[in-house]
Amino acid sequence: MTTERGGYAKGDRRRADIVAAAFDAFAGNGFRHASMVQIAAACGVSRAGLAHHFPSKETLLAAVLAERDRQNDARFFAGADPSRDGFDYLARLVRAVEHNATQRGIVSLFAVLSTEASDPEHPAHATFAARYDGLRRDLRDAFGELDRRGLLRDTVAVAGLESEVIALIDGLQVQWLLDERSVDMGERLRHRLGEIVRVPLP
Amino acid sequence: MTTERGGYAKGDRRRADIVAAAFDAFAGNGFRHASMVQIAAACGVSRAGLAHHFPSKETLLAAVLAERDRQNDARFFAGADPSRDGFDYLARLVRAVEHNATQRGIVSLFAVLSTEASDPEHPAHATFAARYDGLRRDLRDAFGELDRRGLLRDTVAVAGLESEVIALIDGLQVQWLLDERSVDMGERLRHRLGEIVRVPLP
Known part of the structure; x- marks a missing residue:
């Protein structure tokens, strides 16, 4: 069970790292110009590792937008x-x-x-x-x-x-x-x- | 000279037909879902003929939007x-x-x-x-x-x-x-x- 929890926690951290890298990439270059390869490289994940968490750029975008809403809520509407x-x-x-x-x-x-x-x-x-x-x-x-x-x-x-x-x-x-x-x-x-x-x- | 004029006029008509077909396709299915192949078929032009007038879907879109502005101006703002x-x-x-x-x-x-x-x-x-x-x-x-x-x-x-x-x-x-x-x-x-x-x- 500890291992399993550890596994989840590690996966969550990895996921959060990817979302953070995508956030920067999308905000900087825009969604169209940002590349999955660059995002993977920016957070030190393989392209396959990225695909495991986010099978498409669209699913990554949805996660980025949810994260932005969460940040905005915490910053302005808490x-x-x-x-x-x-x-x-x-x-x-x-x-x-x-x-x-x-x-x-x-x-x-x-x-x-x-x-x-x-x-x-x-x-x-x-x-x-x-x-x-x-x-x-x-x-x-x-x-x-x-x-x-x-x-x-x-x-x-x-x-x-x-x-x-x-x-x-x-x-x-x-x-x-x-x-x-x-x-x-x-x-x-x-x-x-x-x-x-x-x-x-x- | 007549031939040349005739040629231009024919090209203009063909162009207008394409824009009209694209207008319907974009308005019906949206820009992303509309296909150049379907637009060509809808106005009876070959794919090469379409590419001659509009090398990309984006150039066709620009023409459609200009046409819509023209129609709106004529209809509401003349x-x-x-x-x-x-x-x-x-x-x-x-x-x-x-x-x-x-x-x-x-x-x-x-x-x-x-x-x-x-x-x-x-x-x-x-x-x-x-x-x-x-x-x-x-x-x-x-x-x-x-x-x-x-x-x-x-x-x-x-x-x-x-x-x-x-x-x-x-x-x-x-x-x-x-x-x-x-x-x-x-x-x-x-x-x-x-x-x-x-x-x-x-």
Whole structure:
């Protein structure tokens, strides 16, 4: 049993090393230009060893995106509860978007994959659909909580606001990725939220 | 000379046939699943004949997107001048977005390509960057004209509004492509523009 546990632990570490190397490769060169051979070399695994853990570049990509979500959650959303403190949640969201402006490679990955995954047969389709459902739920909870506290401006209609704000974040990325000077993503989001919420976000 | 002209005209027709077949194939199956062999067969050209006009699927895609822009311009924006009538321009924009909700394949193509093209080495990068510059200019002109006519609500800050509205349109497509029931793109855009412009859009 100890051996078996040791085996699992070693496999998990190896897997984590591969994901970390792929994260760097995808973020640096983009998904298309990154090569499985280079990723294997970067973490000292054979091509067969890599294939054992990740049979395709797509499965590796899914693991990278899950890892990025985990890191972002830990960094920006640990302990957040939009249904209990919507203001705090929005402040965290703005900080996460501001941080994105320093993460071009990974933002690009997410942008490309979230559009490619719209194909119902894409391996990441269900993951992305669920991801957006969760995002909409969190933002709906946040705006609902702010509404109950009387912190939304009088002109604001809450229904559908969650879809609009998520769309704004995604759409700003498209313009920013095409031309970084064209738009300041954090500033734009902050401005729009300032039209919605009475109190300025930190 | 007549022969030469005839030759050009025939080549142009053949080219247009190929683009039309590719348009249907890409819009129906998506860019990745569409095959050059099927496209050639659909318009009665040999594989070599297709390669003569379009050496790669990417060059064919660029032609399809240009054709779609041409069709959309003719259908929704013929005679429009955002700097002379911003209200008319926004009304046309809403109609174009409403029409998009019937064009899943082509909307998906644009969404995937506009994110892929963020890579400066992508063959469509310059085209897409210029496309967004043009879109921002048109919307800036439209909002500027509405502002001069006193048709914007008092709370509206015009600076950067063009980036926000384009981002909203792009971002709504991401959610709609992933789950068509999740959002009504036309309704959401109309709602947001109704918060910006005093007079309801037709």
